[in-house]
Amino acid sequence: MWLPRHTALLCGQFGGFSRLPPCVVGRSQTAAAPPPRRFFAAKSSVDTPTDSDTENSRNMPSNVEIKAKVSDPTQFAKKAAKLSQSEGTIIRQHDTFFNCSQGRLKLRDFMNESGQLIFYERPDTDGPKLSRYSISPTSDPPSLRTVLSDALGVKGEVRKERLLFLIGQTRVHLDAVEGLGNYMELEVVMRPEQTVEDGQQVAEGLMEKLGVSQESLVTGAYVDLLLKGHKET
Template identity: 60%
Template structure:
């Protein structure tokens, strides 16, 4: 059996006081207007990592498994994504098998800067956040990904004290 390397990224997530101001900064840094994506993520109980069904308005759905430490600052994450044709049926099946941990609903504004996805998120029940996902290239080190994330944090004026550790689901459960 051949081992397949999972795709990976370096990610940071921060609380944002002013959603519109962050969108303007992301627009400036990316040189684009960004794209609005309406998402609903259903998280399932998992013995390792996190497992979520992401349903996108007017787009195909995805089952996403990812493993990421809960720490502030840039963090390395490995993930696997499967496109789903019948998300409602899969949600019922996984709910019965593992139990549903919770649901996160958000409006995400996506901006791209080279290999980095800037997400400016309005999360139902939580507020405004910004997330950087530096999608790692083959043979790129975690340190290189962290440096890219830290450079973008400076350009977006993200302060260390606004960084958060876990996923939105974790915050909703608190």
């Protein structure tokens, strides 16, 4: 999950996993995600919202998300670059997930003395759902990681090199994930007046333009795939 106000970060190198294609490395942009089964993710703590939940939904940012395995990252990057009319932005990320009784809590370290503490709720089930999250920036990720690790315990860690493209209201991520391989994520940043179905239509349209098949879609977060023992292919 990436905030549009951030600028491009320096590209690093991870060992033991596929690097992103070199054809589309460049500057950052400023920015504001078919039947029968769909893998659109969202964050909501209950199926039937209360008045309090409705109010929180208004205040918290939301998006519609999908994730898929990428067999040819170079071709995917070329298509995304053409649609975004940009070279994309390379970002290094080290995510640490902590034990949490509700939703997910992770610390995202950008490896440049900045990071974000992110809480989100996203049921790992099929179908479109409203994704809600809250974010707090930090200038000292290592110290915060130590405190949260001591207090809550670490559930898992994810290291990845991300190539970010901004296409309309959608953040398109091409990720090289250590231990997993190449994946893509679409995050349609919802506008206040839009419904989940509106976000789903945007995501489906981009899926078709980017050549993302239904068969390549996956559910869950990268940390879930790593904990389940999925291997890089």
